[in-house]
Amino acid sequence: MKSSPHALAVNDLTVAYGPATILHDVTTQVDAGEVVAVLGANGSGKSTLMKACLGLAPISAGSVQIFGRSVGGRPRVAFDRIGYVPQRSAAFSETPTTALEVVASGLIGSWRLRPPRGGRERALAALQQMGLGHRAHCPIRVFSGGQMQRTLIARALVRQPDLLILDEPLAGIDQDSQDLLLGALHDLHDAGTAIVVVLHEIGPFDGFLDRALVLAQGTIRHDGAPPTPRGHHAEPGHVHQHPDHAPPAPPTLAPDLSWSVRP
Numbered sequence: 001m002k003s004s005p006h007a008l009a010v011n012d013l014t015v016a017y018g019p020a021t022i023l024h025d026v027t028t029q030v031d032a033g034e035v036v037a038v039l040g041a042n043g044s045g046k047s048t049l050m051k052a053c054l055g056l057a058p059i060s061a062g063s064v065q066i067f068g069r070s071v072g073g074r075p076r077v078a079f080d081r082i083g084y085v086p087q088r089s090a091a092f093s094e095t096p097t098t099a100l101e102v103v104a105s106g107l108i109g110s111w112r113l114r115p116p117r118g119g120r121e122r123a124l125a126a127l128q129q130m131g132l133g134h135r136a137h138c139p140i141r142v143f144s145g146g147q148m149q150r151t152l153i154a155r156a157l158v159r160q161p162d163l164l165i166l167d168e169p170l171a172g173i174d175q176d177s178q179d180l181l182l183g184a185l186h187d188l189h190d191a192g193t194a195i196v197v198v199l200h201e202i203g204p205f206d207g208f209l210d211r212a213l214v215l216a217q218g219t220i221r222h223d224g225a226p227p228t229p230r231g232h233h234a235e236p237g238h239v240h241q242h243p244d245h246a247p248p249a250p251p252t253l254a255p256d257l258s259w260s261v262r263p
Contacts, residue, residue: 005068007032007163007194008053012062015045015052022048023218026062032162035185035195035208037226040215046198047087049215050167053196054084066163083156085149085166099143099151100136103127106155119158126154131180146173150180157184164188166197170204178204202226 006029013026023045030036038046051057053064055071064071071077083106104123107116127133130150135143140151149172156164164185170178182204185195189208199205202212206226214222 005065006030007034007067008196009065010049010053010062011064013049013052013059013064014061015048015057016060017058021060021218022057023052025219028213028220028223030163030194030196032194033189033192034210035189035197035205037202037205037209037212038196038198038215039200039202039212039227044215045218046215047167050084050165050196050198053165054082080159081162083159083161083164085153085156085164085169087167087171095141096139097141098137099127099132099140099154100124102140102151103154103158106158122158122160123154126158127151129157129180129184130154131176146177149173150177153181153184157188161188161193163194164196166195168198168200170199182208202228 008030010026010028013023014021015023026049038049040046048057052059053066053071055077059072066077067081069075069077100120100123103126104119107119107122108114124133124136127136130153132147132150132154135147140148143151149169153166153169156166169181173181186208189195197205202209206228209226211224212222212226213220214227
């Protein structure tokens, strides 16, 4: 019997922008139902690795496969099976777009110009899951940073993904929001979704993770058991808000999957 492909397979990956090599010799796999953290200091390449996995950063060498299909190759990856929560963005901060419209846009792609039948109900359910059902018709520009982050999480959840990638989802959200997020992730995990989450620290994910990847100087230095939280990072209610001291990233070379997912 042929084994199922990995949800995500990264093989000898190198990512470079001109002469600057950001990632090198990166190899790892994530299977269906696994919960894997990506850890490392600012500038270690965590977000770049996630963008390379989604086709948003240039692959200079090696390969990335999602459910057995190569990113950037043929046949194309079925991106409708993927949910992505980027680092918090201000893209909607000055628009009259409502929270419901933002979440429903997660069901639209180049293969579909409008949400499917029942999409509005799915979007509302995702907002309710994140505790924002009562704000569904509010313009996103009036939301706090934490509410915006929860809306972006709902936008990824509405896809009911088989692979969910989250980049620093805890940044700037309070304890109640963290609890809602963890509850939603547990539900996805129980349904067999593979989850990859970039974290500054493990915090409330302690006990939920199967593995941790620790990046340093652009490559994986540890792939195994998650480290144990220490000090104030292990305290209940610790708010994950950290300035990013990494140098500015080069321009994105493809549309941001947070707003438009294209196969």
